[in-house]
Amino acid sequence: MSSKSQQLSQPKLLIGEGSEEVLFFKALLNYLKITDVQVENYGGKQGLGNYLQQLYLRPGYREIVSLGITRDADDSAKSAFDSVCSYLKNAGLSVPIKPNEITGNNPQISVLILPDYQDNGMLEDVCLEAVKTDPAMQCVDDYFQCVNTVAKRQPKTKDMAKARIRAWLSSQIEPDKRLGEAAQAGYLPWNSPAFDSIKQFLQSL
Incomplete structure (x- = not known):
């Protein structure tokens, strides 16, 4: 079934680049005992624009109160964030001024750039x-x-x-x-401080 027609069954939506991110975030959400977040992937960096453009057509969209978008910084955290913001603007959604800032409502929007909002990487x-x-x-x-x-x-x-x-x-x-x-x-040590910023992002959705 295409994600375009899949029911949005939770009040919060977290999206990542691919299937590995979906599994990772589901595991961490489970560790944090957060149960009201639906996790999906947007089909790679180039797929984010189309995903956001189609999101409002999904059953259950009107009940979404929070949308969290994650992306690797790769060569530039700023470029990655700017790219996400461009897709948000084109989709008519609220655009945050900086990563990890909550903006808008119904849904509120927040963006996580990995590894730490400012450094290159993933x-x-x-x-x-x-x-x-x-x-x-x-x-x-x-x-x-x-x-x-x-x-x-x-x-x-x-x-x-x-x-x-x-x-x-x-x-x-x-x-x-x-x-x-x-x-x-369960191979990853979720109690490591390395995951603190991701945990805070998930808990703020």
Whole structure:
């Protein structure tokens, strides 16, 4: 069933870039015991505009009181935020002045730019910060150092966080889980301060 026709069954809506984000946020919401948030993905960065344009056609839209939008900063937190704001404006929705600011009503709008509203990066950077004290991370560091030394190659800088979190995930008892699945399985330490800003965002929806 297309998301365009799916019922909006909760008063709050949280949207992320893809399916991994959906699994991640559902797991964290469950940890926080927040039950009134529906989580969906908007089909990648380029899909956000169409998602927002079609949102008002969805059954249950008039009952939505809060919309939270999440996006990776990638190369620029400012550019990522500006892009989200442009899509919001084009869809006739309220536009916040800065990330993590609540604006408008019915629905109120807030935007989370990962990893921390200001630095370049992505969700994987937050997760790496959360697991940095795991002894396996030394092995991850050694692995990439070895590959760089022996094979004379390494992931591009923009892809390093994804590569490192995948290496860490491969150290788990079930090594084939992707990040969202790992979140669902309880591999991530939700009590880590690294997740505090995300928790605050979710609790403010």
